[in-house]
Amino acid sequence: MSDHALALPALPAVAPRRRVDHDDRAALSLVGPIAVLMLLLLLAPTAAMIALSLTDAELGASTITFVGLDAYRDVLGDRTFLISAKNTALYVAIVTPASVGLGLGFALLIEAGTELRGFFRSAYFLPVVSLITAMATVWQYLMHPAIGPINLLLHVVGLPSINWLGSSDNVLGSLALIGIWQQTGFDMVLFLAGLGAIDRTLYDAAEIDGARSAVDRFRLVTWPMLGPTLLFVVTITMINAVKVFETVMTLTQGGPAKASEVLLWTIYQEGFVFLHLGTASAMAVIFVAVLLVLIVFQTRVMDRRVHYG
Amino acid sequence: MSGLPESFAAIEGVEPARLELDGVSKSYGETTVLDRVSLTVARGEFVALVGPSGCGKSTLLKMVAGLEFPDAGHVRIAGTDVTDVRAADRDVAMVLQSYALYPHLTARQNLALPLVMRRLTGRQRLPFVGRFLPGTRAQLAAIGADVEKAGRALKIDHLLDRKPAAMSGGQRQRVALGRAMVRDPRLFLMDEPLSNLDASLRVHTRAEIVDLHKALGATTVYVTHDQEEALGMADRVAILHRGRLLQVASPEIVYRDPSRIEVASFIGSPSIGLIEAVIDDRGRAIVFDRPIAEGFAAQAGATVRVGIRPEHLRIGGHDDAILPARLDRTEFLGADALAHLRLPDGAPIVAKATPEIYRGFVPGPVGLAWNAADLLVFDAAGDRLRPRFDAATVTAERAHV
Ligand SMILES: Nc1ncnc2c1ncn2[C@@H]1O[C@H](COP(=O)(O)OP(=O)(O)O)[C@@H](O)[C@H]1O
Ligand SMILES: [Mg+2]
Numbered sequence: 196m197s198d199h200a201l202a203l204p205a206l207p208a209v210a211p212r213r214r215v216d217h218d219d220r221a222a223l224s225l226v227g228p229i230a231v232l233m234l235l236l237l238l239a240p241t242a243a244m245i246a247l248s249l250t251d252a253e254l255g256a257s258t259i260t261f262v263g264l265d266a267y268r269d270v271l272g273d274r275t276f277l278i279s280a281k282n283t284a285l286y287v288a289i290v291t292p293a294s295v296g297l298g299l300g301f302a303l304l305i306e307a308g309t310e311l312r313g314f315f316r317s318a319y320f321l322p323v324v325s326l327i328t329a330m331a332t333v334w335q336y337l338m339h340p341a342i343g344p345i346n347l348l349l350h351v352v353g354l355p356s357i358n359w360l361g362s363s364d365n366v367l368g369s370l371a372l373i374g375i376w377q378q379t380g381f382d383m384v385l386f387l388a389g390l391g392a393i394d395r396t397l398y399d400a401a402e403i404d405g406a407r408s409a410v411d412r413f414r415l416v417t418w419p420m421l422g423p424t425l426l427f428v429v430t431i432t433m434i435n436a437v438k439v440f441e442t443v444m445t446l447t448q449g450g451p452a453k454a455s456e457v458l459l460w461t462i463y464q465e466g467f468v469f470l471h472l473g474t475a476s477a478m479a480v481i482f483v484a485v486l487l488v489l490i491v492f493q494t495r496v497m498d499r500r501v502h503y504g
Numbered sequence: 505m506s507g508l509p510e511s512f513a514a515i516e517g518v519e520p521a522r523l524e525l526d527g528v529s530k531s532y533g534e535t536t537v538l539d540r541v542s543l544t545v546a547r548g549e550f551v552a553l554v555g556p557s558g559c560g561k562s563t564l565l566k567m568v569a570g571l572e573f574p575d576a577g578h579v580r581i582a583g584t585d586v587t588d589v590r591a592a593d594r595d596v597a598m599v600l601q602s603y604a605l606y607p608h609l610t611a612r613q614n615l616a617l618p619l620v621m622r623r624l625t626g627r628q629r630l631p632f633v634g635r636f637l638p639g640t641r642a643q644l645a646a647i648g649a650d651v652e653k654a655g656r657a658l659k660i661d662h663l664l665d666r667k668p669a670a671m672s673g674g675q676r677q678r679v680a681l682g683r684a685m686v687r688d689p690r691l692f693l694m695d696e697p698l699s700n701l702d703a704s705l706r707v708h709t710r711a712e713i714v715d716l717h718k719a720l721g722a723t724t725v726y727v728t729h730d731q732e733e734a735l736g737m738a739d740r741v742a743i744l745h746r747g748r749l750l751q752v753a754s755p756e757i758v759y760r761d762p763s764r765i766e767v768a769s770f771i772g773s774p775s776i777g778l779i780e781a782v783i784d785d786r787g788r789a790i791v792f793d794r795p796i797a798e799g800f801a802a803q804a805g806a807t808v809r810v811g812i813r814p815e816h817l818r819i820g821g822h823d824d825a826i827l828p829a830r831l832d833r834t835e836f837l838g839a840d841a842l843a844h845l846r847l848p849d850g851a852p853i854v855a856k857a858t859p860e861i862y863r864g865f866v867p868g869p870v871g872l873a874w875n876a877a878d879l880l881v882f883d884a885a886g887d888r889l890r891p892r893f894d895a896a897t898v899t900a901e902r903a904h905v
Contacts, residue, residue, distance in 0.1 A: 399566075407590075411621070
């Protein structure tokens, strides 16, 4: 804001000065409140977090000393954090393509069929509106090694039962399954909106041009026209996946043997269980930085490919 | 003009197809959009389908293209019944109302698309792999050459590598036209291709489309809501009104000899003046107690509507006047001028002449006169009433039928 005010005199004085001042003040009074709110609610906590990450702050300790980038060095060398980062990356790599793909598939099916459309729309959206902590208990029951219906079902068809959440080999996959269940409906609804916004006459043009099969129409019209939606859905899905926490918190607590240790869980433990505010802040800064890089990459690089206007 | 015919002489046209619509009807739920429309378009003919917005023109054209299917009736192209054949299998080219160019493809790719879809097999069209299948390269080269040729003919060769978003409305329109004609259509459909262009470009492109039709020779159905466009471009004009085809005839006939009152009102600008009259026991049409036309077989007491084209209405003194009127104002339009008048009951009516004729006219009482032969009279149902014993009209009627 002040930058703008300072830069003004340097501009060639085309318009009468008083007018410019007036417009400026109006602009300030309009932008002001929201700018102050953003400063207070978003930027200030971020700044505090960055500041804390440069100290050895511990909750309950009486002194705080500036330790520079020590916390970052510790974090990047910390085995738990590295496992956590790897697990999170794996979780994102499973959940994103699966829920985006399934969401698109369901959206296309719903769009193609006429009956039951409303039913499916709400059925698949259910996970989005249901409270994940409550649903997690349901999943715990479903995936229970002994009495869980999923294993019972496996037993009925003659397959060996699986230790879904209790084995370090399976736990991340099981969590990813729940993550996919959670995200697919949301992605589907976004895709439905995207499909609805496609200009119908393009399908007429495709038909006239000789696109006979559904595959041809999809390749020629649906897929390219869905580009902006796809970009948005992938971004949102990745961010949601990176932020996986509730299921870990309620079902596995990061275990067994750190096999479901994920970033937010690690940060939460470091900050609120071990009370190492400095280290937790450094982790959070790294976490946010990675998220930002992802978002910037997607909006800058991909945007150019999917918007044709 | 513009070397179009020459460029197209190189493209060997496919045999133009004859189009027959036979009692085609279509309803959406309760609303009947098309009501038993029958129309035959001869091979190579240019027919304009004209009517007010929402009368069913686009629906009818889509039915010919195979994008919509009739509830009743038949569509035949080149003698083959295609009523239930989908668009992709009809081999019909169409310029859609909004152009519907693929926004993610360049003009070149847009033009090539119908050729790629038709000339390459499904496997040849596979991404990456298709390229290496036998014959793909030769086909793609031929398609590229055809696209270049069409691009040159439409003078969009410099735009071929642009995407639609980077083009003006006129340029997009040409690309849409190119996409339709690049594959030598035997039947060419256009849905208001000029309605998004500004006035001067519209007049220019009108002439180009007529030239294009002459060069390609394809049977053409051209939809427009602009009666001037229809009259100026088409061999025959088909007037659609509320889903019913009212008259199909040459531009001159639909203007001079309309069969229905809706045709008379829709064709011509400014539109025809209509005066309500009552037939007396001697077969004369009476308005404000004065006989204004005679020789009608209608029953005494029947109400008729008497139509007078603006250019047939003469403004003079009171002595030779058929009807008294009031002149409100004159309007100078360049080559023409309009006189806005009011009949004794206050109903407005417009006269048209050269500006010299109206020079010095001032608002006030005037007399209106016309030649009885120029009147177009319609009965209460809107059908044309022709005076008996009128040799001129009888001849016209025979020619029409
Ligand atoms: N898919 C549809 N569903 C319901 N009504 C339709 C549909 N398509 C067209 N109509 C109706 O049919 C009428 C004719 O439409 P259209 O053929 O587009 O008219 P025009 O092209 O002459 O302006 C309009 O009243 C329109 O509302
Ligand atoms: Mg239309």
